[in-house]
Amino acid sequence: xxxxxxxxxxxxxxxxxxxxxxxxxxxxxxxxxxxxxxxxxxxxxxxxxxxxxxxxxxxxxxxxxxxxxxxxxxxxxxxxxxxxxxxxxxxxxxxxxxxxxxxxxxxxxxxxxxxxxxxxxxxxxxxxxxxxxxxxxxxxxxxxxxxxxxxxxxxxxxxxxxxxxxxxxxxxxxxxxxxxxxxxxxxxxxxxxxxxxxxxxxxxxxxxxxxxxxxxxxxxxxxxxxxxxxxxxx
Amino acid sequence: xxxxxxxxxxxxxxxxxxxxxxxxxxxxxxxxxxxxxxxxxxxxxxxxxxxxxxxxxxxxxxxxxxxxxxxxxxxxxxxxxxxxxxxxxxxxxxxxxxxxxxxxxxxxxxxxxxxxxxxxxxxxxxxxxxxxxxxxxxxxxxxxxxxxxxxxxxxxxxxxxxxxxxxxxxxxxxxxxxxxxxxxxxxxxxxxxxxxxxxxxxxxxxxxxxxxxxxxxxxxxxxxxxxxxxxxxxxxxxxxxxxxxxxxxxxxxxxxxxxxxxxxxxxxxxxxxxxxxxxxxxxxxxxxxxxxxxxxxxxxxxxxxxxxxxxxxxxxxxxxxxxxxxxxxxxxxxxxxxxxxxxxxxxxxxxxxxxxxxxxxxxxxxxxxxxxxxxxxxxxxxxxxxxxxxxxxxxxxxxxxxxxxxxxxxxxxxxxx
Numbered sequence: 176x177x178x179x180x181x182x183x184x185x186x187x188x189x190x191x192x193x194x195x196x197x198x199x200x201x202x203x204x205x206x207x208x209x210x211x212x213x214x215x216x217x218x219x220x221x222x223x224x225x226x227x228x229x230x231x232x233x234x235x236x237x238x239x240x241x242x243x244x245x246x247x248x249x250x251x252x253x254x255x256x257x258x259x260x261x262x263x264x265x266x267x268x269x270x271x272x273x274x275x276x277x278x279x280x281x282x283x284x285x286x287x288x289x290x291x292x293x294x295x296x297x298x299x300x301x302x303x304x305x306x307x308x309x310x311x312x313x314x315x316x317x318x319x320x321x322x323x324x325x326x327x328x329x330x331x332x333x334x335x336x337x338x339x340x341x342x343x344x345x346x347x348x349x350x351x352x353x354x355x356x357x358x359x360x361x362x363x364x365x366x367x368x369x370x371x372x373x374x375x376x377x378x379x380x381x382x383x384x385x386x387x388x389x390x391x392x393x394x395x396x397x398x399x400x401x402x403x404x405x406x407x408x409x
Numbered sequence: 410x411x412x413x414x415x416x417x418x419x420x421x422x423x424x425x426x427x428x429x430x431x432x433x434x435x436x437x438x439x440x441x442x443x444x445x446x447x448x449x450x451x452x453x454x455x456x457x458x459x460x461x462x463x464x465x466x467x468x469x470x471x472x473x474x475x476x477x478x479x480x481x482x483x484x485x486x487x488x489x490x491x492x493x494x495x496x497x498x499x500x501x502x503x504x505x506x507x508x509x510x511x512x513x514x515x516x517x518x519x520x521x522x523x524x525x526x527x528x529x530x531x532x533x534x535x536x537x538x539x540x541x542x543x544x545x546x547x548x549x550x551x552x553x554x555x556x557x558x559x560x561x562x563x564x565x566x567x568x569x570x571x572x573x574x575x576x577x578x579x580x581x582x583x584x585x586x587x588x589x590x591x592x593x594x595x596x597x598x599x600x601x602x603x604x605x606x607x608x609x610x611x612x613x614x615x616x617x618x619x620x621x622x623x624x625x626x627x628x629x630x631x632x633x634x635x636x637x638x639x640x641x642x643x644x645x646x647x648x649x650x651x652x653x654x655x656x657x658x659x660x661x662x663x664x665x666x667x668x669x670x671x672x673x674x675x676x677x678x679x680x681x682x683x684x685x686x687x688x689x690x691x692x693x694x695x696x697x698x699x700x701x702x703x704x705x706x707x708x709x710x711x712x713x714x715x716x717x718x719x720x721x722x723x724x725x726x727x728x729x730x731x732x733x734x735x736x737x738x739x740x741x742x743x744x745x746x747x748x749x750x751x752x753x754x755x756x757x758x759x760x761x762x763x764x765x766x767x768x769x770x771x772x773x774x775x776x777x778x779x780x781x782x783x784x785x786x787x788x789x790x791x792x793x794x795x796x797x798x799x800x801x802x803x804x805x806x807x808x809x810x811x812x813x814x815x816x817x818x819x820x821x822x823x824x825x826x
Contacts, residue, residue: 237739237820258743264819265741276736276823280429292418293741337740 179249181344181376182211182234187243189229189399203229205399206243210406211378213344216371218387219380221396228349230396231380235270235347236263248344265293269338271348275330277322283333284309284318290340308336312366328359335366339375346370348379352386364389416753423754430726437722438762440715441803444708445766445795450773451704452791457778459694460786465611465620466690473657474549475664476684477502477650477671495678500632500645502671502681503543506652509666514659519546521649522632524639529594530582537578539595539628541635549653557589557604560631568633570600576608577625593628598638600630614782657687705794712798716806719758723751723810734814735822748815755807763799770795 187207190200203226211217221227232238233245236252239260245253248267255263264270277286287305296304309315312332314325322330331351338346348367352360368389371377379390387393395403427434466472479498503520506512522541527534547559555576564571572593579588583602591602606629609621636645652667654660664683671681727734734747742750771787778785 232820235739237823238818258745261738261741261743261746264739270739272823276732276739278733278736280425289737290740293743293746295415298414341741 178212178214180210181213181248182209183246184209185244187233187240187245189233190241203399207401209394209401211376213376214374215392216377216390218390218393219378220382220387220393225396226399227380227396231347231349234378235268236260265290266341267344269343269346271334271338271346271351273350273353275334277330277333279322282319282321286322286333287337287340290337294341304340308339312336327355328362331355331363344376346375346377350381419750419753420757422750423757426754427757433722433726434758437719437758438765440712440718441759441762441799442765442769444712444715445763445799446770446773447711448704448708448795448798449767449770449791452701453774453785453787454777455700456788456791457783457786461783462694472687472690473653473655474686475652475654475660478682478684480680480682491676491678495675495680496644496646498647498650498681500647502674503650505670506650506667509670511659511662511666514654514656514663515652516655517545517549517653519543519549519651520632520647521546522635523648524635526596528628532584533582537628539630541632542629543632549651552606555605555607559604565631565633568631568637570598570634571603572600573604573606573629574602575606575625575627578628579605596639616782660685660687708798712802716802719806720809727810727814731817731822734817735819738819739823744815748811751811751814752807755803759799759803763796
């Protein structure tokens with residue numbers, strides 16, 4: 176375990192509501208300690224309400240913790256806000272959503288270019304990288320199609336290509352096969368495994384034990400706490 | 410987005426967004442278009458009207474003139490003995506008026522004595538207006554000689570029996586066209602025709618009657634001839650004295666000194682009236698300002714109305730676009746990037762709305778000026794004002810929705826269904 180930590184959280188707490196007039200606060204995370212090292216393929220599992228989505232949002236820098244510390248790729252991010260968080264999301268994190276979340280009015284290649292656009296990558300380089308990523312996920316011929324004309328599996332491949340655009344330290348996938356039929360689901364998972372073998376760090380959130388079984392390590396949340404983590408048990 | 414190409418990228422993005430939603434974009438641009446059209450159309454209309462008014466003054470000899478007219482001093486009841494004994498406006502007033510201290514600003518003086526007389530030639534016998542004039546009159550009133558010559562200095566000094574005819578008068582009294590050198594009889598005095606003036610034509614609008622027709626009907630003689638042989642007036646009384654003061658800043662001084670002089674000449678009776686042509690013109694033209702304000706106001710109202718519509722449309726469409734904003738933020742767009750994207754759309758809408766507004770506004774004033782027959786005048790200032798207002802309002806009303814979009818939490822935006 177000498178690889179550097181990509182994710183390192185200590186005592187992450189997230190509380191919703193609280194002091195206001197909505198009554199008692201809800202503690203979604205009650206002190207999460209989690210370390211994910213470079214190159215790992217980790218599945219985050221747990222029943223609904225266990226805090227998976229909340230943890231996912233904080234790990235992806237979409238939200239900030241109420242308390243605790245979080246270092247992403249060696250940078251403390253728990254105190255950052257607004258534009259700084261946006262920059263971290265842009266450079267360090269590649270999101271893959273259940274609903275793909277492609278921009279419907281932009282072509283496939285432009286969708287993939289978008290994170291690079293925000294990062295200020297020059298036009299020509301952007302285009303080249305987007306096209307090569309599209310080839311990498313196996314659908315180079317769809318560059319100028321609109322997302323609406325693609326199948327679900329193809330759309331998720333585009334989303335993966337977009338997530339890879341800025342060579343992020345961490346790929347965060349939230350139920351990436353949840354909206355796909357089993358065949359395309361298997362293909363997308365195979366793509367994740369391939370990315371893992373290439374050295375990418377993947378954190379995959381799922382409630383499906385069969386999918387979680389593909390990961391080399393399964394972290395289970397329950398009631399806002401880490402219930403099972405082989406890295407600690409070992 | 411960073412770097413020099415960022416604006417172009419945003420424009421491209423905004424263009425896609427607008428063209429993908431043509432109905433919405435049209436409604437948003439409509440307000441801007443109406444505002445610009447209203448301001449531009451209104452301004453160019455009143456500008457055209459103003460140009461035409463300035464034109465008529467230029468044709469009648471300019472605005473740098475001060476007229477003196479005789480008036481009745483009898484306010485009510487019977488006139489006083491003093492008033493009765495007064496001589497009224499006369500040649501001495503004109504001569505002495507040219508000698509007051511500020512009179513060095515005066516570069517021409519014209520006098521006029523009007524008479525109604527029976528005029529006879531071989532071919533005609535009619536009542537006509539006969540105008541006795543002095544030096545400078547011809548040039549100052551926009552006349553020019555068509556045949557023959559104008560009065561010489563000795564004609565004017567000696568009251569020679571000579572006349573110049575207006576173009577219409579010439580064709581009535583001498584239909585053969587052989588005019589100069591012929592004799593006509595004015596009252597009982599036979600005079601020799603020495604010239605004919607060019608026909609004067611002025612129409613406010615095409616197709617309208619010639620407003621200067623009456624001037625072509627007149628007959629001119631030296632004012633000394635009228636005083637000496639026609640009305641036997643040894644005081645040489647006048648109907649009008651006109652001073653030309655090219656430097657309009659000197660007008661007020663001169664007019665005050667002249668007024669004092671004539672009042673004292675007339676034994677302190679205010680039996681005359683001063684008429685500053687430039688002042689009168691400015692007063693008339695300032696009435697046009699009211700219309701400018703009205704057009705400006707209606708333009709502003711259209712822009713405000715359109716702006717409100719824009720805010721509503723933007724806020725409504727924001728609901729559709731919440732998820733898109735969330736996605737963009739998740740992959741690294743900052744709040745300010747989202748803000749700029751929305752503002753770029755507003756800029757594009759403003760530009761397109763203004764362009765359409767130019768076309769509609771110009772078409773509007775072109776149609777109206779054509780209908781009333783005056784030439785269309787488009788001042789660059791109107792374009793500038795209309796555009797400036799469109800930009801101000803376009804941006805003002807885009808600020809709130811753009812701000813709202815930029816302040817969304819990416820978490821909530823992504824969860825939004």
